[in-house]
Amino acid sequence: MSDQSGMRALILVGGYGTRLRPLTLSRPKPLVEFANKPILLHQVEALVKVGVTEVILAVSYRAEQMEQELADEAKKLGVKMVFSHETEPLGTAGPIALAGEHLRKSDKPFFVLNSDIICDFPFKKLIEFHKSHGKEGTIVVTKVEEPSKYGVVVYNEQKCIESFVEKPQEFISNKINAGLYVLNPSVIDRIELKPTSIEKEVFPNMATDNQLFAFELEGFWMDVGQPKDFLIGMCLYLKHLRSADPEKLYRGPGVIGNVLVDPTAKIGKSCQIGPNVTIGPGVVIEDGVCIKRTTILRDATIRSNTWLESCIIGWRCTVGQWVRMEGITVLGEDVIVKDETYINGGQVLPHKNIGDSVRTPQIIM
Amino acid sequence: MLKAVILIGGPLKGTRFRPLSLDIPKPLFPVAGLPVIQHHIEACAAIKELKEILIIGFYPVTQLQQFVNDMQLQYNVTIKYLQEFTALGTAGGLYHFRDQIRSGSPEAFFVLNGDVCADFPLRELYKAHKERSDGLLTVMTTEATRLQSLNFGCMVVDKGTQEITHYVEKPSSYVSTLINCGIYVFSLKIFNIIGEAFNTKQDEFYKNGSNNVNRDTGYLQLEQDILTPLAGSGKMFALQTRNWWSQLKTASSAIYANRHYLELYKERHPERLATEKKSEKCSITPDVHIDNTAVIHPTAVIGPNVSVGTGVRIGAGVRIRESIILDAAIIEDRSLILHSIIGRNSHIGKWARVEGTPSDPDPNKPFAKMENPRLFNNDGRLNPSITILGCSVSVPSETILLNSIVLPNKELSRSIKNEIIL
Numbered sequence: 001m002s003d004q005s006g007m008r009a010l011i012l013v014g015g016y017g018t019r020l021r022p023l024t025l026s027r028p029k030p031l032v033e034f035a036n037k038p039i040l041l042h043q044v045e046a047l048v049k050v051g052v053t054e055v056i057l058a059v060s061y062r063a064e065q066m067e068q069e070l071a072d073e074a075k076k077l078g079v080k081m082v083f084s085h086e087t088e089p090l091g092t093a094g095p096i097a098l099a100g101e102h103l104r105k106s107d108k109p110f111f112v113l114n115s116d117i118i119c120d121f122p123f124k125k126l127i128e129f130h131k132s133h134g135k136e137g138t139i140v141v142t143k144v145e146e147p148s149k150y151g152v153v154v155y156n157e158q159k160c161i162e163s164f165v166e167k168p169q170e171f172i173s174n175k176i177n178a179g180l181y182v183l184n185p186s187v188i189d190r191i192e193l194k195p196t197s198i199e200k201e202v203f204p205n206m207a208t209d210n211q212l213f214a215f216e217l218e219g220f221w222m223d224v225g226q227p228k229d230f231l232i233g234m235c236l237y238l239k240h241l242r243s244a245d246p247e248k249l250y251r252g253p254g255v256i257g258n259v260l261v262d263p264t265a266k267i268g269k270s271c272q273i274g275p276n277v278t279i280g281p282g283v284v285i286e287d288g289v290c291i292k293r294t295t296i297l298r299d300a301t302i303r304s305n306t307w308l309e310s311c312i313i314g315w316r317c318t319v320g321q322w323v324r325m326e327g328i329t330v331l332g333e334d335v336i337v338k339d340e341t342y343i344n345g346g347q348v349l350p351h352k353n354i355g356d357s358v359r360t361p362q363i364i365m
Numbered sequence: 366m367l368k369a370v371i372l373i374g375g376p377l378k379g380t381r382f383r384p385l386s387l388d389i390p391k392p393l394f395p396v397a398g399l400p401v402i403q404h405h406i407e408a409c410a411a412i413k414e415l416k417e418i419l420i421i422g423f424y425p426v427t428q429l430q431q432f433v434n435d436m437q438l439q440y441n442v443t444i445k446y447l448q449e450f451t452a453l454g455t456a457g458g459l460y461h462f463r464d465q466i467r468s469g470s471p472e473a474f475f476v477l478n479g480d481v482c483a484d485f486p487l488r489e490l491y492k493a494h495k496e497r498s499d500g501l502l503t504v505m506t507t508e509a510t511r512l513q514s515l516n517f518g519c520m521v522v523d524k525g526t527q528e529i530t531h532y533v534e535k536p537s538s539y540v541s542t543l544i545n546c547g548i549y550v551f552s553l554k555i556f557n558i559i560g561e562a563f564n565t566k567q568d569e570f571y572k573n574g575s576n577n578v579n580r581d582t583g584y585l586q587l588e589q590d591i592l593t594p595l596a597g598s599g600k601m602f603a604l605q606t607r608n609w610w611s612q613l614k615t616a617s618s619a620i621y622a623n624r625h626y627l628e629l630y631k632e633r634h635p636e637r638l639a640t641e642k643k644s645e646k647c648s649i650t651p652d653v654h655i656d657n658t659a660v661i662h663p664t665a666v667i668g669p670n671v672s673v674g675t676g677v678r679i680g681a682g683v684r685i686r687e688s689i690i691l692d693a694a695i696i697e698d699r700s701l702i703l704h705s706i707i708g709r710n711s712h713i714g715k716w717a718r719v720e721g722t723p724s725d726p727d728p729n730k731p732f733a734k735m736e737n738p739r740l741f742n743n744d745g746r747l748n749p750s751i752t753i754l755g756c757s758v759s760v761p762s763e764t765i766l767l768n769s770i771v772l773p774n775k776e777l778s779r780s781i782k783n784e785i786i787l
Contacts, residue, residue, distance in 0.1 A: 288682040305682040305699045307716040322684045322701040
């Protein structure tokens, strides 16, 4: 047994995932497939690799569906999954207090993850770094181009965090909180069991006590909690796959750039797929289809001569012939789009039948 | 013996038909595969007694000569193009060329406006005219809605005698729902009436000077200068038709006329309609006209209501509906064309979407006519209309053109929605 085994991780799954509607009307957000794998599993698999044996999911709704679906996956991965139910939303810190009894089972540090984060989870380096500085907590930070939109993290050369500044008007730092932490069990004592923000109420105090360090993330990072960012995150992830594991990417006639295709999907003749496309299991793409920067979820059908860009196509949807969809169009589960329609920025709720074009972005109830 | 006159106006007319009329005279714009006025010629040539067709307008002879030659050969009837030296108005042109019309002493002559489309009931019109020995002219009329009638010549007709007792061109308040179709039969004696009107105008001009310096002194309008004074004189009669009839003012009306002429082919010229069996070129949803020289991929799906011109090339998986594709246009694989006119030599890339909005007559209102909405609405925005590409326009692959008008010789580089591209 290595010294990292027996570690625990808390994943903050939280609420209804409204920002990723209409997809989350059919499935809890952690189970929505990102690059053909539920978002949550990207994280759990990476955690298991560094010896995490117990994952605690802080959830506030629909736990049953998740428990069922995740039970199998957990078994496969040999990890114990525990559900920590919030009866009221507890913010980003409250769930840590709520799950305190699980997290205190060992005196080893534990991971805390926001559930929407996609990156090349560097948990091994992270834990090494955490041990090297010997303080209570480590925050993963990532570089952004426009820090004024976020809360930035200010730290010294030894990576010891000095302060947090919300939406800085003048440039102070381009590093933001990436939503991944390693904390010692002692941090649990800093949190009360009530709605609490870890970013605003816990970390600033730890910084004042010089107990918080920053770990700089290399490579891509994205919060994929809403459709626009989901697609940006997919592009980054596929680019990462190109260098990290190019065998996983699809090769075939008419494929351009980084494309991920489940082996059970069928692709017709004279198609142009890519760049940046993910095609899920059981999907059927008929002849002469052009798809760019799009995710197509399980068992959807795209009929011939259709053109898609920047779309998320929900499970079991049927998109007709000569359809054009673009502008972050998201189809919920089992939506039918009739032949020859044009949808620009439509958010379509599950089980809808679309016969008329939607030329300006709108929600179709 | 009978004659016919087709009044086609000139290059200053038909501006609402731009950009389609920028490179081809509007009377020669192909609808259902034939130039607009070939439909007129065909209707005239179908009347045995009709021996001569005179086309009057002020387009340069060079623009019409080839067409006139072709038509003479095809229909075996004398056809002449008579060029006015300037715009003389509908009656002024007739009067100017009165000797040509009178020569050979026809019993009567038809006059057809070049910018109408119809299932022309010329034989019935002539029969009605002949039955009234006292009549100088018979006007073909049709029913319009109360509101739309204000855009046309309106007339009151005696129910018993069919005499036109009152005539107003484009009234500002409601007069009648019976409107002038711009299709007439005249007796030669009409020239006495037109002559009087001409002389009155000339007298006025030399006494008082013209009140419109831009117009020739011989300018006479058939509607205002002849029909209005003649109403109630016992010399002018109406024949109401229930046949299809429409004006051809805007480009949108070309799509509408295309559909109706194609429908007429079913009975009279089925050989002009493409069928899947005959063409074996591609899937056809009737009615469709495809020129024999067009090259179409077998996986394309075309129709309904599409005309495809000479030398057009259509790629794999292309879909076209309610559109006119003019000569030598190229539509690349997988593109979709809806409610649009694609100009000569235009090029549409792969997976492009070219889409317009039709402004067809309201199907829920009986006798509703084509609306010819203004280009812009009151907010200064472009009204949704069909999409029109002038000649030699190039549309890049994977773009969308929606409710837009592109002037000739333009190479587009992006998607365009609700815009006019100069």
